[in-house]
Amino acid sequence: MSTVTPLEHTAIGALAGVLEVSIMQPTVGVKNALQEGRPVPRTIPMLYRGVVVSAGAMLPITAVQFGMNRFLEQTYRRVMKTEQLSMGGTVALAMGAGASSAFLGCPAEFVMIQQQKAGRSLAAEARHIMAAYGPLKPMKGLSATIARESLYACGYLAVAPLLRKKLAEQEAIAAVPGAPLVLSGITAGLLATVATQPADTIKTRMQAFPDSATHPQYRSLMSTVSHIVKTEGAGTFFAGLWPRAFRIVCAVFILNGFRSTVVDAVDNHRQ
Template sequence: MANKTEPKKPEPKFELLPKIVNGGIAGIVGVSVVFPLDLVKTRLQNQTIGPKGEKQYKSMLDCFKKTYAAEGYFGMYRGSAVNILLITPEKAIKLAANDFFRHHLTMRDGSLPAIRQMLAGGLAGACQIIITTPMELLKIQMQDAGRVAAQAKAEGRTIPRVTAMELTRKLMKERGIFGLYKGVTATAGRDVPFSVIYFPMFGTLNNMGPREPGQANPPFWWSFMSGCLAGSTAALMVNPLDVVKTRMQTLTKGSGERQYSSILDCITTTLKYEGPRAFFKGGACRMIVIAPLFGIAQTVYYLGIAERLLGYR
């Protein structure tokens, strides 16, 4: 009697549209919550130590106080419009691309070895820089404008404020579309390693979460905690690269602040004048920014809001 072969299970279908929508929603919610912390992080990373050891900001709290006193509540959200506008495609690309590559790199037995998880994360990080680079370039100018203006005011000078649209037009006029991609190598040097570390770590932590019978994903609070822990860990590990990227993309410098001709020049000059600790400036602040940003983003992403709105199962 011939053995009956069991029917082959259909392969799970990868739906790209809801993942893109989820990524966009996740990015908007996350950025809206943590933007003031990101502004402080940018200003701390950009300030240099004077010849007598003087600093514009003594600490993260001091930067908060001085920014709020000089620019008010909405000053803490300077550059947020650009970020919220571009974070939608940026997070959509990052999160959806990671899922896309994980889906196609999964072995036939359903397993996904760590090296393939890292490859999927790295490819996702490489895909996002097409949006991340101009977004970060414009955001950094808006965020750092208050610090440079305060320094100029103390010296009796005035620096006119420039809007994101005016800056975009100026860069496009002077350098074409490539003007918006200043620091693209440094951005890739930060985002690819970040994604290589973050996504496998998040996936591992998330898979360890408790599940009810028949439930595909762990509870939302577990995804949130997994995103926080993986995000803060990856952020700390790539913070030196983030400092280099921030300084390379800062176009308007304060008086006496150094200009850098290349990534190597930025690294060697910073080491020479400020020492290794300079590469961890804003590190604690960046961890505080990234932890809730990715915790919120992963929670929104895994709640599957877009699937419900678009009628997917």
């Protein structure tokens, strides 16, 4: 049993989130452009536009997901008086951890999307949003963000570890060094991408057009879904799928690899 506490998992998650964004930010720029229907950025500075707020957003998101998942696991074991988590319990706790992080990620991504569109600095964009929309507007798209983060966290916190364990029990697969890790990471990443892509597209559209008076079609989750289906077709929900799939598969490896390495190092040091 690991000795790493929820608070320590929170710190590990914060570092893992910054590392992941620092590596994968260009895929975010491409994905957002495809989802919004604007030209894809062509230069490195343009691809990394919004990286500061993106890293600032991912830091608390992964911190909360790591820490909350560990807290919920410990609480479950204490209440249920068991050391073993069922498959369903593992999935449910991961989804709960993901949902809790949406309240931090939603406003940060709103600022990043507006910054990518306008090309303003972070400080200038924050001032513009406050002046034009007020302090509550960055929470637009929260319901879609909750859906996305629940399923995403389920992918890397539950599906990937569970699948890796199952694959490691297969002699033919376990005989190949690293095969369970690679196969579980790719599978979990692709499943998480497909499951969360519609919610991510809805969230991006809602946040890209914040003025409900000018763009009433993006006023709510349901109006956004209805507008996209009627005017562009259901396939639009999967715009930007491949750059996002690449990012999420890589993120599964980065986040799980970083977490496992640090947790094992801490446990070994204490032992």
